[in-house]
Amino acid sequence: MMIAEKSLVVYKNRPALVKGKEGDRILISVLKAPEKGGKKEAPQEYKVRDKDIELIHPGPLADLSGIEEAAGGSGAAAREAWELLLENGPVSLKELAELALGGYSPASAWGAFCLLLDGLYFTGSAAALSPRGREEVEAEEKKREEKRRESGERESFLKRLSVRRPELPADSRFMQDVEALAYGKSSKSRTMRDLDLSETPEDAHALLMDAGFWSAAVNPHPARFGLSVVSSGAVPDPPPAEEGRRDLTGLPAFAVDSPWSGDPDDAVSVEEGAGRVLYVHVADPAASIAADSPPEREARDRGATLYLPEGPSRMLADEALSLFALGLAETSPALTFKITLGDTGEIAATEIFPSTVRVKRLTYEEADRLLDGAGDTGEAALRALSALAEANLRRRRAAAAVNIELPETHISLDNGRVSIEPIVPYRSADMVRECMLLAGEGAALWAGGMRRGEGAGGAARPIPFPYVAQETGDLPGEILSGMAGSYQLRRCMRPRTLSARPGRHWGLGLGAYAQVTSPLRRYTDLLAHIQIRALLRGAEPLSAEELAVRLAAAEAAAAAVMQAERASRAHWTMVYLSDKKDSVWDAVALEKKGNRWVLMIPALALETQVPLRSDPAPNDPVKLTLKSVHVPRGEAVFITT
Numbered sequence: 187m188m189i190a191e192k193s194l195v196v197y198k199n200r201p202a203l204v205k206g207k208e209g210d211r212i213l214i215s216v217l218k219a220p221e222k223g224g225k226k227e228a229p230q231e232y233k234v235r236d237k238d239i240e241l242i243h244p245g246p247l248a249d250l251s252g253i254e255e256a257a258g259g260s261g262a263a264a265r266e267a268w269e270l271l272l273e274n275g276p277v278s279l280k281e282l283a284e285l286a287l288g289g290y291s292p293a294s295a296w297g298a299f300c301l302l303l304d305g306l307y308f309t310g311s312a313a314a315l316s317p318r319g320r321e322e323v324e325a326e327e328k329k330r331e332e333k334r335r336e337s338g339e340r341e342s343f344l345k346r347l348s349v350r351r352p353e354l355p356a357d358s359r360f361m362q363d364v365e366a367l368a369y370g371k372s373s374k375s376r377t378m379r380d381l382d383l384s385e386t387p388e389d390a391h392a393l394l395m396d397a398g399f400w401s402a403a404v405n406p407h408p409a410r411f412g413l414s415v416v417s418s419g420a421v422p423d424p425p426p427a428e429e430g431r432r433d434l435t436g437l438p439a440f441a442v443d444s445p446w447s448g449d450p451d452d453a454v455s456v457e458e459g460a461g462r463v464l465y466v467h468v469a470d471p472a473a474s475i476a477a478d479s480p481p482e483r484e485a486r487d488r489g490a491t492l493y494l495p496e497g498p499s500r501m502l503a504d505e506a507l508s509l510f511a512l513g514l515a516e517t518s519p520a521l522t523f524k525i526t527l528g529d530t531g532e533i534a535a536t537e538i539f540p541s542t543v544r545v546k547r548l549t550y551e552e553a554d555r556l557l558d559g560a561g562d563t564g565e566a567a568l569r570a571l572s573a574l575a576e577a578n579l580r581r582r583r584a585a586a587a588v589n590i591e592l593p594e595t596h597i598s599l600d601n602g603r604v605s606i607e608p609i610v611p612y613r614s615a616d617m618v619r620e621c622m623l624l625a626g627e628g629a630a631l632w633a634g635g636m637r638r639g640e641g642a643g644g645a646a647r648p649i650p651f652p653y654v655a656q657e658t659g660d661l662p663g664e665i666l667s668g669m670a671g672s673y674q675l676r677r678c679m680r681p682r683t684l685s686a687r688p689g690r691h692w693g694l695g696l697g698a699y700a701q702v703t704s705p706l707r708r709y710t711d712l713l714a715h716i717q718i719r720a721l722l723r724g725a726e727p728l729s730a731e732e733l734a735v736r737l738a739a740a741e742a743a744a745a746a747v748m749q750a751e752r753a754s755r756a757h758w759t760m761v762y763l764s765d766k767k768d769s770v771w772d773a774v775a776l777e778k779k780g781n782r783w784v785l786m787i788p789a790l791a792l793e794t795q796v797p798l799r800s801d802p803a804p805n806d807p808v809k810l811t812l813k814s815v816h817v818p819r820g821e822a823v824f825i826t827t
Contacts, residue, residue, distance in 0.1 A: 489743025587695025
């Protein structure tokens, strides 16, 4: 069809005026859709092919001004036209314009085309429009009415929300996008945009709290890191009954831990009268958890147990505790690391074997009382273990080990009430730490080829193993004493690295090291046990490539766990402080940064930066007053008293 100049056409569902022809192209002037707020744009000119446009009126039309306003037809008239045409076949755009809009003009032609675009009553094309069926129209009308009602309700909701006076709980249905943003499940929120608020998790969290949808008890941080707060559901099999285990039930064994620990996975013993033979008994889940089994894959995906004040989310199913944790039953299966020490405290031999042990559980406070002679059982063994640990600490310090002592706290919840308790530095905690380090060093040496004694597991050849290494840090010329010195040292620490090849761990002062004493809590420890177990059974351990793939996946997951734990601790610390405005806190000066000082509040294990009127020396005491707390941002503002 020949399209004449000054005729009305449709281009990309917008009205357009034909201006002329240039070669094989048609010059048109297109009326753009109004911008948000009703602002109109001037028509834009385009050169198009005839197949890109559709003729709806031959004209002549001088310009496009007022065509949309003139095209505004009555909804009742459109419905009447549809009713009349229900029993007839398709009609042309011209016939619809005459029937519904009282005539055929450029404006009514555009109005009729808009009825086609609207899609409520008619379908098809400008050449042949067909009325939609009655059931279709009624369903669409119902749908549109619900949408109009919903739009009106949403507009009312936004007005209430803008003044932070929502109707609870009814308005919660409108806040799902805000919650998704606060939980880190989405990066966008229509509601936040409608209120001209930044689309950040922190601002979404603040809105949810300010408007009363969330209480301070909601901790969004695990979800932001993609972590589950429910323990693994992959239940491991019990340890095989037919497996031969060395009976060590006659050897006193102690699982020493914090009173709130619920998953004891290591215990220590020493041979009576032989203070240089250490036994570290470790939970033995690898007795039944094989590589690529469901529990192993689940633990790998999680990386580590997530410890929150709300409770743990375990990398192994809760049922694994009754199967493998030490000291929960009269006897426990274990994987024992027997470490024989030389005259200078170095490891002379390492033997690893499955065992059965009888474990006595102690808190650090109870163990310290026994070390101080305040008990009548276990004193000699614990004192021998303590002496062995002290010797190992001296050995590591001689090898330039770094010792960092900064305050730590335990955060707990009791019926929604937050408690923060400083962690006391017990002697027995140091004892356990050194024994665990000896087990890790012994395991690394054993995996590297040093295997001696009964149950050594075959030829002394290196196997791929999850070694932990750390490069040497850049120490300052002068290391301060006290907390300020520990703060200096911590800033010098390089990130640790995991590899299938051994390397020196600078911070620990060890030539080789691996973590093997927490297989119920850390995946890399479980992976180490899987390698050990394969060798002890005469099977082929995982290759270096297979090990590296598992380490990479687990480390990424474990890093998310660590970040979520840190953010959750900050969250609950802010909740704890939220009702303590103007409270006074003892702090310690650590380091000056510009016009501010980095300070440590030991009772909270909280670092903060505050401008000080005076200029203290490092380690000097400072009094701080709490002025404000922002839970969603994890921020507390202190000033000097």
